[in-house]
Amino acid sequence: MASIKQRDDGVWRARYRDAAGKEYARHFPLKRDAQRWLDEVAAAVVTGQYVDPNAGKVTWTDWTKAWMQRQTWVDGTHEAATVAVSSVPWKAGPIGAVNASHVQAWIAAELKRGLAPSTIKTRLNYVQMAFRAAVADRTIAISPAAGIKPPRARKAEATMRVLSAAEVHEVLEVAGEFRGFVEVCVFAGMRLGEAAGLQLADVNFLGRSIRVNRQVQGSTIKAAKLVPPKYNSERTIYVPGELTASLSAHVARNLVTEPDEQLFTTPLGRMWNRNSAAGEWRRIRDEVGLPDDVTLHTLRHTFASNLIASGCDVVTVQRALGHSTPSITLNVYSHLWPSAEDKTRAATADFMALTATAIPRERVSS
Template identity: 75%
Template sequence: MASIQQRPSGSWRARYEDADGHEHARHFPLKRDAQRWLDEVTAAVVTGQYADPRAGKVTWSVWVKSWMDRQTWVEGTRQAASTAFSSVPWGEKPIASVKASHVQAWVTGESKRGLAASTIKTRLNYVQMAFRAAAIDRVIPTSPVLSVKAPRTRKAEAAMKLLSAEQVRAALEGAGDFGAFIAVCAFAGLRLGEAAGLQLRDVNFLGRSIRVERQVQGSTIKASTLVPPKCGSERTVFVPDELTKILAAHVARHAVKAHDEMLFTTPLGQMWNRNSAAGEWRRIRAAAGVGDDVTIHTLRHTYASNLIASGCDVVTVQRALGHAQPSITLNVYAHLWPSAEDKTRAATAEFMSSVLTSTDSGRTQTTKAQVTGLS
């Protein structure tokens, strides 16, 4: 219901009721301005762009907190989102007042202060999710981040580090008791948290496989907890006999006996976490001389690259790595697969070789002469 009435003061009062029965009104000096406002409201309702003006007055921080409380996120995702949301400069402003220019200025500022492009992109993704949810709930008419651009990231082929066989060998030789941990990352492709979360029951020594059913989450001893792996990452990884022998020797050396006992622990008997494992890796990395930009995750990339080089298809690699979708695998590793040109050239070369090396020597000589233009 909507109406326009002239007030005793001469101004025009335009009013309407929303779907919840709440009345909204504004005063205008001219009737045509009042009518224009009502027309805009009507158009917003018809096109699905209407949002209660009062809803948009809630601050960004209050809206985000209530929205996060409704999400079924694991703790790691919740922490990453909290970091992203706390980094924006409009936290105490009404959510409806945030413009695309504000968000773009924040992205540019994060880039100027040296934050990695991939980190900024991740934070922007969380901000986009929150604004999109606010638009769906009609807290705001539309999301202001639709046109915001994240900084460009380096191409995977330029940014991804891979280790040679010699470098992996050097890392293993200098790892000491941490060597078995390094081995499951390099030869089973486990993430740091997945390797840290392994228990004795997860290793099938006779079947030569490792079951990934949990991961350690958290960067400190106090914050570290055992949680399920990333959604879709539960998997069985089939490993070479040499890796099971390394793990068997590790189990014997450290007297790991109970099925639910952690396979890898620090010298103090605690679970490895992101900080402690990374610190141990820095020691190994320095001793092996593999470069300061090489992380434990580089071992996983190296594992994937060897699967691809050996001719494994994308689905096989996806399952081994625990990616939820083949598209994720392709997004990260597409540059490692042979190109269409490489495959065409190799296939044609094989066929051509079979033609030119016929068992009939007479026909072979004739065919070669015709192909080379000597006849």
């Protein structure tokens, strides 16, 4: 039900009632403007895009808190989302008052204060997810973050660091009892949390393989806990006998006997967590003299780089790293695979070498 009526002061009052019988009204100086507004409301109702004007008055903080409580995320994802939605400057205001310029200004401010483009991209992704959910929930009509692009990040080939054989040797020499942890990262490509979550039963010493069944999640002693690995990251990694022999020596030295016992623990017998493992790595890195951008994750890049340099195809590398799809592997490591130009040169060089050493054919006289 809708109507337009002119008041005594000449202003046109347009009003309508929604499906619940609640009345909404706006005032316009011209009748045609009032009619246009009612037409827009009617069109939104017909197309299923109608949104209660009062729905967008809920604050961003209240709405995102309720939205996140409905998600079936693991703790790490929930923590990342919380940080993202709490970093915006409009968190105390109504969600319906946010526009595209607010989102763009937030991204520019985050970049100006030194936040990495990759971090901004992750935060923007969660903010866009929240706005899309608000649209689907009929809290707002459109997402102000739709189409907003994160700042450009440097190409992987310009930022990715891999260690040389000599650097890995130096690292292992000073690693001490953290050596086994480092070895499964650099020689099996395991993530920090996966290495921290390894138990004795996960290592098949005779079969020369390691099974990734869990990971340690959490950055502190209090928060650290064992959880399933990242989605599609459960896998068996086939490793050389030299690695299983080194791990066997570690097991004997540290008296690890129970199948469900942690393979690696801190000097105090606790599970390694993100902060403690990173701290131990910084000690090793500083002692060797490696730059600050070399992290424990650099060891995983080094593992992948070695597989690619040895001629492994993308699916083999994907499975070893525990990526859910080959496209993820290619997005991260495509620059390490030989290009078509490289393959052409190498193939022709091999052929040239063969021609240079070929034994001339015996001529047949006519």
